[in-house]
Amino acid sequence: MATLTKNASVENEVKKFIKRLSERNPNETEFIQAVEEVVESILPFIKNHKKYSDPFILDRLCEPERVIMFNIPWLDDKGNYRLNRGYRVQMNSAIGPYKGGLRFHPSVNLSILKFLAFEQVFKNSLTTLPLGGAKGGADFDPKGKTDNEIMKFCQSYMTEMYRYIGADVDIPAGDIGVNEKEIGYMFGQYKRLKTQFNGVITGKGLSFGGSPLRPEATGYGTVYFAREMLKKQGEKLDGKTAVISGAGNVALFAAEKLIEHNVKVLAVSDSGGFMFIKDGLMQDVLEKLMEFKFEKRGRLKKFAEEHNYDFYNGEKPWAVKCDMAFPCATQNEIYGEEAQKLVDNGCKLVSEGANMPSTKEAIDVFKKNKILYGPGKAANAGGVAISGLEMVQNSNHRPWTREEVNEELRNIMRDIHDECTEYGNDGNGFVDYVKGANIAGFIKVADAMIAQGLV
Numbered sequence: 001m002a003t004l005t006k007n008a009s010v011e012n013e014v015k016k017f018i019k020r021l022s023e024r025n026p027n028e029t030e031f032i033q034a035v036e037e038v039v040e041s042i043l044p045f046i047k048n049h050k051k052y053s054d055p056f057i058l059d060r061l062c063e064p065e066r067v068i069m070f071n072i073p074w075l076d077d078k079g080n081y082r083l084n085r086g087y088r089v090q091m092n093s094a095i096g097p098y099k100g101g102l103r104f105h106p107s108v109n110l111s112i113l114k115f116l117a118f119e120q121v122f123k124n125s126l127t128t129l130p131l132g133g134a135k136g137g138a139d140f141d142p143k144g145k146t147d148n149e150i151m152k153f154c155q156s157y158m159t160e161m162y163r164y165i166g167a168d169v170d171i172p173a174g175d176i177g178v179n180e181k182e183i184g185y186m187f188g189q190y191k192r193l194k195t196q197f198n199g200v201i202t203g204k205g206l207s208f209g210g211s212p213l214r215p216e217a218t219g220y221g222t223v224y225f226a227r228e229m230l231k232k233q234g235e236k237l238d239g240k241t242a243v244i245s246g247a248g249n250v251a252l253f254a255a256e257k258l259i260e261h262n263v264k265v266l267a268v269s270d271s272g273g274f275m276f277i278k279d280g281l282m283q284d285v286l287e288k289l290m291e292f293k294f295e296k297r298g299r300l301k302k303f304a305e306e307h308n309y310d311f312y313n314g315e316k317p318w319a320v321k322c323d324m325a326f327p328c329a330t331q332n333e334i335y336g337e338e339a340q341k342l343v344d345n346g347c348k349l350v351s352e353g354a355n356m357p358s359t360k361e362a363i364d365v366f367k368k369n370k371i372l373y374g375p376g377k378a379a380n381a382g383g384v385a386i387s388g389l390e391m392v393q394n395s396n397h398r399p400w401t402r403e404e405v406n407e408e409l410r411n412i413m414r415d416i417h418d419e420c421t422e423y424g425n426d427g428n429g430f431v432d433y434v435k436g437a438n439i440a441g442f443i444k445v446a447d448a449m450i451a452q453g454l455v
């Protein structure tokens with residue numbers, strides 16, 4: 001009874017907190033969703049740890065330290081005037097300079113960037129590196145744009161952004177729609193405007209300060225995290241089947257690492273639908289797919305037609321029978337019913353390459369069915385972790401080898417897994433990785449905020 005009352009009172013506090021937050025941030029549904037998931041874990045923890053009981057800590061964590069919003073004018077190849085909206089949300093700098101990716105996608109708005117920046121604060125804390133949290137981007141659609149247009153756009157974005165970032169201030173990187181090419185154009189413009197060559201942005205090309213393995217790091221890391229979750233249960237990746245959503249940077253490198261571990265990858269997708277590969281994706285086909293996607297920004301449907309694979313128009317891959325699912329496309333791509341379908345079909349593990357791909361209802365389904373569920377802020381932290389190591393290499397003016405970076409990535413993913421286990425273990429061998437990641441991420445940031453006073 002006592003537990004019931006306690007749970008009920010925590011539930012009420014979460015509701016009250018979220019109500020206040022929603023009133024203060026109207027229409028920011030993604031941001032509210034991300035905060036709710038964290039507050040559900042943190043409030044019960046705070047109740048038992050007086051040091052953190054000042055409610056102001058949570059309020060401050062939910063308020064960006066700074067939001068920059070600006071216009072991005074540029075000229076397309078026909079000489080037409082174009083206008084986009086750019087942003088940088090500098091969420092929290094308690095444990096280090098702001099760090100987080102840039103997203104170029106037509107859906108980008110303040111709510112989405114605030115949710116991503118909020119998640120980034122906890123994720124970066126989990127990496128054990130001294131990195132604060134930020135996110136930015138623009139409502140620009142790179143699809144169908146020429147190289148020249150992308151360059152003009154990136155230069156215009158940086159012409160405003162360069163004032164607010166710096167190697168010790170705020171260090172952007174890639175995300176959806178922003179890859180090595182866009183990073184190169186933005187770095188070039190920063191260098192021109194500031195006459196400085198430093199580690200102001202990560203994900204750079206290898207020839208100008210990029211880290212080996214940064215492109216692979218998020219996808220590989222998500223698989224390493226899955227491997228750790230399985231290992232804890234005495235299981236292995238080898239011989240299992242997997243479905244992946246997305247066919248971008250994170251998805252295709254996750255596929256590569258899974259194939260290396262002898263996992264049969266049955267599906268990948270893009271926003272047009274999913275491609276079903278009955279006998280599992282082979283490395284040589286994956287290489288062609290990478291070239292098709294990364295170099296030509298091609299549509300998956302066309303690739304499936306050219307290589308005789310079934311393509312399911314407009315559908316997501318969650319109804320494909322599999323042992324493991326790797327959502328690697330975007331937020332809210334697994335709803336409650338889709339999660340139930342995965343579970344009904346025997347899926348035992350979900351490792352999130354994307355940020356917040358599972359809705360609250362989907363997470364409830366995973367928890368109820370004791371699925372090994374690695375939330376994005378833990379499972380996809382490998383990308384920002386290697387960004388952090390790119391910063392180290394830049395400031396030391398000494399690049400590392402691919403092997404050195406891979407070893408670091410494996411260790412960091414293992415350590416993140418262990419941090420989650422420490423705070424998410426229910427004592428009966430089951431780990432609530434959501435709770436574990438939220439609490440472990442929170443402690444370090446909250447300690448630093450308390451130590452620094454009201455700033």
Ligand code: NDP
Nearest residue numbers: 175176177218246247248249250270271329330354355383
């Ligand atoms: P990419 O742009 O390389 O690829 C994105 C993929 O997801 C594409 O296949 C794209 O399909 C699909 N996608 C994007 N938006 C939607 C949508 N609204 N509906 C359906 N499909 C969609 O991005 P990344 O691979 O870098 O990022 C993927 C996810 O991983 C994002 O959630 C990102 O925040 C997260 N992430 C990325 C990191 C990184 O280092 N890049 C680090 C940590 C997390 P289409 O081409 O048809 O749009």
Ligand code: 2IT
Nearest residue numbers: 100101173175383384387
């Ligand atoms: O969501 C993420 O962690 C990223 N897009 C990578 C951020 C980074 O700074 O490397």
